[in-house]
Amino acid sequence: MEDKVILLNFWPSMFGMRTMIALEEKGVKYEYREEDVVKNKSPLLLEMNPIYKKIPVLIHNGKPVCESIIQVQYIDEVWSDKNQLLPSDPYHRAQALFWADFIEKKVFVCGRKTWATKGEELEEAKKEFTEILKTLQSELGDKPYFGGNKFGCMERESVAKSLPDPEKVVGYVLRLKKLYGYE
């Protein structure tokens, strides 16, 4: 039986992007379905992720896998013959999962704060966001990729030789906010 893979996603999602890069790296053929998460979630999304009702959802032969970090691990295990994403050494694997989780907990939550807040709260969010990006940058150091010289799981977050200047990233987010009329 040929594998049937569907990805339910919403294009701006950094979590969906994680899963898409993992599928592309493995050369998995999949059907991409864009979800209207704001106004009209599909019955399939509600059925496949009844707990959170959120994208991305990976559906493999009718069975759902939710949460992007878990999806990346699943994809790495099922299509294990090509382009390993997570290190096989338990310690390096734990480190990769730690930084993926850090991005989930910190970059996403604080990034959202720079969109949703104003005044003093915004100033605080800007500072915090800059610190978070600096932490990631210092972990990356002079290595081309997280974890060493090989493209891997963490590059779902940063497909670049090094991260851009944290101050510039924060400035860019704030310009986007203006551009889209959030200010």
Next chain:
Amino acid sequence: MEDKVILLNFWPSMFGMRTMIALEEKGVKYEYREEDVVKNKSPLLLEMNPIYKKIPVLIHNGKPVCESIIQVQYIDEVWSDKNQLLPSDPYHRAQALFWADFIEKKVFVCGRKTWATKGEELEEAKKEFTEILKTLQSELGDKPYFGGNKFGCMERESVAKSLPDPEKVVGYVLRLKKLYGYE
């Protein structure tokens, strides 16, 4: 070289409990060090988890592994010869990780709300907490353990044939709150 394993913990932590059960199930000898996380974090904790400065931290031959779900995976991989904790089938593994993550995101956050809030907010937290426990209970169904008939990763959360009545759990938390003078 014999393995040197240290666990930095604070006894009431459900996350620390996860890691302790994993170590015990594997029969790993480890040194338990209680941390005064409220008033006086040890220099070792600050050095080993500089990002979050939180327990539990598992230190294996001098190298730290942080975040309890990642610690359980690490323990399962390093001491793989005994009592497998996570299923080896990728789909069942993804499901186990999903529910462990659900507990992290929901039970902990909402459980804390029942401690920290009063009045209307508390009533809402109680309702939400009850719903979360019901969701877990319906996932467990009539099976003795999450994922089937075998003790596994998810029993870090529930070492019982089935979960207790959700209403009773919420009531118990509220009685504890009173007992410890939080009300």
